[in-house]
Amino acid sequence: MNKNKAYYECADIIRARTGMKRFRTAAILGSGLGSVLEGIDKKTVISYAELPDFPLPKVEGHAGNVICGEINGVSVVGFQGRAHLYEGHPPQSLLTPIRTLKMLGVEVLVQTNSAGGLRENLKPGTLAVITDHINFFGNIPLTGENDAAIGPRFFDMTHAYSPELIKIMKRCAAEYCIPLKEGVYAYFMGPNFETPAEIRAMKLLGADLVGMSTVPETLTAVHAGIQVAALSCVTNYGAGISKTPLSHEETLAESKIAGKKMSELIFVKHARGQLKGTPVKIATVINFPHGTGNPAEYMETAKQALESGADELDFVFPYRDWLNGNRTVAVSKLQSMSALRNGRTVLKIILETGELPDLKTVREISDVCLQTGIDFLKTSTGKTPVSASPEATSVFLEAIRDFGHPCGIKPSGGIRDYAVADRYLSMAETAWGKDMISAANFRFGASGLLDNLLGGLSSLHTENTVQQDMKNISVSPPFNNTPH
Ligand SMILES: O=P(O)(O)O[C@@H]1C[C@H](O)[C@@H](CO)O1
Numbered sequence: 001m002n003k004n005k006a007y008y009e010c011a012d013i014i015r016a017r018t019g020m021k022r023f024r025t026a027a028i029l030g031s032g033l034g035s036v037l038e039g040i041d042k043k044t045v046i047s048y049a050e051l052p053d054f055p056l057p058k059v060e061g062h063a064g065n066v067i068c069g070e071i072n073g074v075s076v077v078g079f080q081g082r083a084h085l086y087e088g089h090p091p092q093s094l095l096t097p098i099r100t101l102k103m104l105g106v107e108v109l110v111q112t113n114s115a116g117g118l119r120e121n122l123k124p125g126t127l128a129v130i131t132d133h134i135n136f137f138g139n140i141p142l143t144g145e146n147d148a149a150i151g152p153r154f155f156d157m158t159h160a161y162s163p164e165l166i167k168i169m170k171r172c173a174a175e176y177c178i179p180l181k182e183g184v185y186a187y188f189m190g191p192n193f194e195t196p197a198e199i200r201a202m203k204l205l206g207a208d209l210v211g212m213s214t215v216p217e218t219l220t221a222v223h224a225g226i227q228v229a230a231l232s233c234v235t236n237y238g239a240g241i242s243k244t245p246l247s248h249e250e251t252l253a254e255s256k257i258a259g260k261k262m263s264e265l266i267f268v269k270h271a272r273g274q275l276k277g278t279p280v281k282i283a284t285v286i287n288f289p290h291g292t293g294n295p296a297e298y299m300e301t302a303k304q305a306l307e308s309g310a311d312e313l314d315f316v317f318p319y320r321d322w323l324n325g326n327r328t329v330a331v332s333k334l335q336s337m338s339a340l341r342n343g344r345t346v347l348k349i350i351l352e353t354g355e356l357p358d359l360k361t362v363r364e365i366s367d368v369c370l371q372t373g374i375d376f377l378k379t380s381t382g383k384t385p386v387s388a389s390p391e392a393t394s395v396f397l398e399a400i401r402d403f404g405h406p407c408g409i410k411p412s413g414g415i416r417d418y419a420v421a422d423r424y425l426s427m428a429e430t431a432w433g434k435d436m437i438s439a440a441n442f443r444f445g446a447s448g449l450l451d452n453l454l455g456g457l458s459s460l461h462t463e464n465t466v467q468q469d470m471k472n473i474s475v476s477p478p479f480n481n482t483p484h
């Protein structure tokens with residue numbers, strides 16, 4: 001092999017930066033889908049700009065990072081975004097990322113993309129596994145001199161998308177209750193979306209999906225002996241089928257939703273797998289972080305999180321609806337979330353007290369939550385300038401005492417040392433009585449507090465409560481929105 005090829009150097013850099021010698025599996029995350037791997041274990045992020053000859057994506061929704069780590073102990077290397085030929089990159093430049101994977105020992109490449117759907121059942125929001133492709137665009141990365149050490153000059157494409165991987169994907173989708181369709185992907189170079197006539201022609205030729213990527217990488221990977229699986233997120237109906245003009249904004253908006261779904265599923269499932277047989281509980285945030293999510297989407301997310309094994313849901317109260325005078329809307333959203341619970345789900349409501357104008361509002365919303373029968377009042381997401389406060393916590397304590405039925409509290413956001421935590425605990429002991437406080441009704445948002453607590457546990461008189469609370473961990477979807 002020619003040692004001067006940049007992909008050797010790229011692989012060396014990735015190995016040196018991650019301390020990992022070999023990667024089994026790789027993923028290429030297409031338009032808007034880059035967040036899918038954010039939450040992997042032992043994460044290292046390397047910008048494409050640090051890797052020689054790596055083509056840099058110039059399109060929005062393609063971050064241009066290599067993200068390395070582990071999922072369930074399997075080493076994974078992911079590309080957040082890809083370069084497309086319509087950006088003006090020479091076709092051969094797309095060899096570098098895939099051959100870097102080859103040098104890293106990758107055996108399986110999972111690609112994702114955003115695509116147009118050509119059949120009625122491939123409507124926006126659908127995920128579809130690619131079974132084959134149609135490529136009429138001649139100038140692919142493998143034109144030019146062949147590197148026989150990587151693969152043969154002429155190579156077979158009969159099973160370009162591994163039937164075995166397709167089977168596995170379908171099985172996993174069924175197990176995780178993800179509706180998954182399948183289809184043939186037609187590759188257009190872009191950057192224009194197709195004409196209606198092109199879409200009609202592609203349908204006649206047997207295509208189900210249409211897009212501007214994936215095929216150059218599939219060809220390069222198959223040539224190098226890497227097995228390929230590919231998943232399209234349908235972001236729109238193809239031109240002429242769609243009733244509205246096509247746009248990249250639509251692609252990004254739809255793929256973001258699908259990406260969130262993928263990530264949340266992967267991480268709750270992943271956490272459940274890791275924690276099997278332990279008493280550790282799994283919580284996930286919903287309608288996070290601003291409480292302004294689309295109800296259809298977050299209800300679906302919550303449903304899937306529960307199906308995937310989440311024990312607890314931390315729902316951000318739609319406080320902006322409330323503050324804008326739409327109290328009925330806010331309450332009905334809360335009630336719908338509450339109704340979704342199964343018998344053992346713990347529902348915590350994050351009021352985002354730092355964003356509420358006064359303590360009267362904190363009390364009004366607390367009362368509504370209590371009447372809805374929720375399990376915990378929680379102060380903050382940790383994403384606003386003002387987070388947990390003793391004043392808001394005191395209102396929670398009074399509201400719960402006055403209500404007279406069990407409900408817990410969770411001061412959260414900005415509690416970083418146990419002296420502060422201890423003050424909150426003392427407040428609860430004073431309001432409810434020392435003997436009434438336990439892990440069942442008093443928690444801290446512990447992500448900023450944990451190390452400090454571990455260091456000082458022995459001197460803290462609340463040891464039992466805190467230790468028990470540590471059995472409850474929060475799983476945050478990988479959207480840079482870790483709850484506190
Ligand atoms: O990289 P993918 O295939 O996900 O991106 C698709 C094709 C174009 O780059 C873009 C059009 O909106 O989405």
Ligand SMILES: Nc1nc2[nH]cnc2c(=O)[nH]1
Pocket residue numbers: 114115116117188190192193194210211212235236237238239246251
């Ligand atoms: N070529 C193509 N690419 C897409 N990416 C997302 N939607 C489409 C589409 O309709 N056509």
